Amino acid sequence: MENSKKNKGIAQKFLNGIEIAGNKLPDPFILFASLAVLVIIVSAIFNAFGASVIHPGTGEELQVKSLASGEGLQYILTSMLDNFTGFAPLGLVLAMMLGIGLAEKVGLLDYAIKKTILKSPPALITYTVVFVGIMGNIASDAAMVLVPPLAAMVFYKVGRNPIAGLAAGYAAAGAGFTANLLIAGTDALLAGISTEAAQIIDENFVVTPVDNWYFNIVSVFILTIVGGLVTNKFIEPRLGKYKGEEIEEAVTEDPPNAGKGLRNSVIAGLVYWAIIIVVIFLPDSPLRNEQGGIVPSPFLSGIVPIILFFFIIIGVAYGMTVGNIKSSRDVAKYMADAMKDMASYIVLIFAIAQFIAYFSWSNIATWIAVNGAEFLKDIEFTGIGLIIGYIIFTALMNFLITSGSAKWALEAPVFVPMFMQLGYHPAFTQVAYRVADSSTNIVTPLMPYMVIALSFMQKYDKKAGIGTFISLMLPYSVCFLLTWIVLILIFFFFGLPFGPGITPYL
Template sequence: MENNKKGIFSKFLNLIEKAGNKLPDPFVLFAVLAVLVIIASYIFSLFNASVIHPGTGEELPVKSLASGEGVKYILTSMLDNFTGFAPLGLVLAMMLGIGLAEKVGLLDYAIKKTILKSPPALITYTVVFVGIMGNIASDAAMVLIPPLAAMVFYKVGRHPLAGLAVGYAAAGAGFTANLLIAGTDALLAGISTEAAAIIDESVVVTPVDNWYFNIVSVFVLTVVGGLVTNKIIEPRLGKYKGDAVEVELEEEHPKAGKAFRNSIIAGAIYLAIIAIAIFLPNSPLRNENGGIVPSPFLDGIVPIILFFFITIGVAYGMTVGKIKSSKDVGKYMGESMKDMSGYIVLIFAIAQFIAYFSWSNIGTWVAVNGAELLKDINFTGIWLIIGYIIFTASLNFLITSGSAKWALEAPVFVPMFMQLGYHPAFTQVAYRVADSSTNIVTPLMPYMVIVLSFMQKYDKKAGIGTLISLMIPYSICFLITWVILLLIFFFTGIPFGPGIDPYL
């Protein structure tokens, strides 16, 4: 890796990369972490550690994985932990469709004819914007956007790891922002409403209560993400000298233009069918009240995206002659799965670690006691909110599931902040800012393994340290920017959503 800037910050990132790359192989690392959880759970159990879950009021003892019950759980749950690990199915399903489109040459052609003709100065900002908006498809954006961004950067002569980094940063750290109302808005709002009922049952948090803040966040973070990439990440990476990917573009197929047009037509027809299905009277894709958020449509967004890529991939492949029978479809999908073999192996270990952490109740113990500590400090005013943001951002290193963490935190912080006069929707904004910003720097994030696999296609020596060192500038800048934006909304009285002010 070439470094053009030898400033203190650059040296700091290099130090992190060097230290991180000395960690064991990711599979071994998570296996070791699983063993450490087993040991920690035994020590906690010796002191009869327990915690009261703030939501249910149930006393949860820290259970020892080294006990008879724990050993039984380890042995009987191992396969379920692996096959039931949510990101596994999501990733493999997405890559079936995306892999097909890539193998037949559709993605390569689309890049050459669209992105390559775009002004170079706009490519970075486009990737950030699309990455942030990608959360409408939930976690699928973290699978789709980083590798595509790396391909784009590589094709235009820029460092592919910079593209991968900005794609992952936008999709991961910018996860909570969007111009549209997404499933995340409805999920968090429901939890917030339940937590608010502890103090006042008449207070309702709706999916649009953070909408204005989210809209502004999209545009602000797009600029910040682009600047971080152009001013910090790419100068640090220097010129790409890898040989893992062929530099020369493949010769264009004579029917590529027609195939691309056919894929667009097929995709448009597919989307039209989905749109018609959604807006039909009594559509099964809408909820019982006829709404879209939440709905079976959003719940099924991953298979809908999968079939979209299959549709356009088949249309392109048939036109250029790469798909001549149904067997060819299966063949190309199989080839795409070969590229994911390393990820499948790694996910086995990470699934066990996360399952052990959850079953033992260590995560809950740490989260609740940390929350109580902040409560006992008795901060007031905006410093309380900033302190809470820092706490949640740090907690992300232990619990990466945004909805689960909010379900754990909301019953503590929402009622506490309501007693201080803060609106639950405002507390929810603070949570979302903190939760999203550090998604990309915690090794517990399942999608980090996927991004690392793609990274090693361009740099075989890249490790977890390489990825984390690239993500830290985005994480810090996004968090600082979001806090400043929150303060601007707070002190100027700009509503966070329709009729939503910081105070009740």
């Protein structure tokens, strides 16, 4: 008993330490602005010592250029707007969110998530909750707020412990964030940052939003099984039968035509994709490449606008049926509302774009990539063990920086070029990042949605605290991370494509 108390004390101190250290970090915008200033200082120091590197692609010797020089000052002032407006993820994500945001604002995504969980057969409730939680990231972070209380309510109504349902819903939405059967805004965002980082080595290199798609599809089904088993075999038995006070569960009323709206949106979506498929298979289709193939092709290059139109079509079909869209003005209004939610992201992108641009222009990124790769070769640490080590490193970093886009913007300019020098495809490095970042989302006290989920939990257990919550999330986090590492190993050793035409190696 004494050892148990001591271990709990150590664990609590560890978590408290993480919370204190993380809270001392500045806001992500200030963090990247500070990093941009740091690059200016470091570039001047490197330049003063005559640092240089041979560009791996051109064979040209590149001097590290000082941003603190006259030339550097000119670059900073004349490139600032171009760095921002030309930053690849900006247009990709904003375009995606026009469609996804419309579908969310008219109520389609919320209704689809709710009905999928509420109408699930009792024997499949756990797996349905996990599946919907994972798929919910199509609505971005909204799933972490919407799915847990719905799952808790369903578990309670069928006589199961509601806290187990809440735990399964939050774990799936948070730790399974990177997986989806569809191409989501996250795919566009990360691919854009990966492209910017890859172009440090090869200015023509492009990472597309579909480059991790096959891996994500497999992940959805594997994680659904793992999350369901963790809930049924570990979490629920540990919690035992619910003995709390009786809860009056209120269900928000849906629009009268919501069911019909969902049906119409599904029909509209299927018709849309049927047309796309017909166009792809037309003789001399403009969506295929000159050889008649799909990889690469205008279809894959144009996947973002194709998906944008898909979400606009299903959002409009639902909105018109339920009466939320009465005129074309309403479509623009809902899109504008969705863009309001992206305001903080746009502000952050301004700072991230400057940091990455300075890092690249100064040639520090190339210097680190080439010398870092040479060092790893010298110590013979270049195989799959390196990738696993990187996954663990990123998983731990998540305890300090919870924003997935901010963390990738920090890591990508270093690790993408470095791993390219070792022969690894940027999309493969991106997969390693995504599984690590997602897995530990649910156990860091800095995740803002943890407090919201904890408040839902306290409805059923008033004594529950952060420690209670994290103790329930830890099994999911560990199991998801280990499962994903095994899945990466399977894809790696069997040469399975992570996306269309994407293997681990360049």
